[in-house]
Amino acid sequence: MTCERVASENLIERYIEGKLASPLLDEFEDHYFACELCLAQLKTVQALRPVLATMPPPSRAKLPWAHLPWIGVAAAATVGILLFTWPKQGSSPAAVADSPSAPPVASVALLQLSEIQPAPYSPTLFRDGDGSPGPAFEAAMRLYQNRQWAQAAPLLAAVAKASPVDPAALHFTGISHLLAGQTEAALAALERVIALGPKSPFEEEARFYRAQALLLAGRLPDARLELERVVQGRGDYEAPARSLLNRF
Numbered sequence: 001m002t003c004e005r006v007a008s009e010n011l012i013e014r015y016i017e018g019k020l021a022s023p024l025l026d027e028f029e030d031h032y033f034a035c036e037l038c039l040a041q042l043k044t045v046q047a048l049r050p051v052l053a054t055m056p057p058p059s060r061a062k063l064p065w066a067h068l069p070w071i072g073v074a075a076a077a078t079v080g081i082l083l084f085t086w087p088k089q090g091s092s093p094a095a096v097a098d099s100p101s102a103p104p105v106a107s108v109a110l111l112q113l114s115e116i117q118p119a120p121y122s123p124t125l126f127r128d129g130d131g132s133p134g135p136a137f138e139a140a141m142r143l144y145q146n147r148q149w150a151q152a153a154p155l156l157a158a159v160a161k162a163s164p165v166d167p168a169a170l171h172f173t174g175i176s177h178l179l180a181g182q183t184e185a186a187l188a189a190l191e192r193v194i195a196l197g198p199k200s201p202f203e204e205e206a207r208f209y210r211a212q213a214l215l216l217a218g219r220l221p222d223a224r225l226e227l228e229r230v231v232q233g234r235g236d237y238e239a240p241a242r243s244l245l246n247r248f
Contacts, residue, residue: 001031003038012042018150018180025147046113046181111215111244119175119205121145134159137169144172150180157189167193167200174206178213186213204230208237211244224248 006012011028014020020028032038121141140155153176160169174189190213193206200206207230214223223244230241 001027003035006031006038012038012045015042016046016181018148018152043112043114111212111247113179113181113216116179116209116212118144118147118149118179119172119209121172134163136162140169141172144176147179149176150182152176153180153182153185160189167196167202171200171202171206174213175209178209178216183213183216186210187217204233204235204237207233208241211241215244220248 006028011020011024015025015028032042121144123138123141136155137159140152140159143149143152143155153173156169156173156176160166160173163169170189171193174186174193177183177189178186187210190206190210193200193202194210197203207226211223211226211230214220214226227241227245230237231245
């Protein structure tokens, strides 16, 4: 695997979207773990996706990705941020900063998608009535464990819809959406998990992942409030929640 191949075959974007399969997936991961340039580009694109998601399609179409020679995805991403955040003619910088539609540039600096770790999963912890995992849930979680989160999310959502009393599928649906860069879908699923309250063993974990999704969405006050709730719960996620709070 070479950096040139990563660029020519658009492997970074395909990887983020969960479209790489073995052995190409393994080759790419081995490469970016050892290549500082490609790892930096991957982190930049992952961090930028929530920003681009807020842009209307015509604006995204005008970004310079396809028209630039190979100067690196990170450089192109920087150009994209500048284009999107540059004040419109006749507007003041203060007006742009105060606009509710301003992009979440601060949150991109605070938390990158690449920093978010998948929630742990053990098949022995999730069993249905006959003592074995449901086959649909088990198949979806194999994709989850293989880091194919974009593919896992819709399968888990289907399981959650068929079994609304089982919070596991809904919880991992939200986390799969989050890890796939689908922030709004992640928030919707995780909020449903939290709403279950004592009926779900995932409330604390769902709050922590919801806080990270809020950071990526640029909703810093909401993220702080959620993290503070996690800290107050004094559970397994108290320490990582404190760590994130210290970065505000």
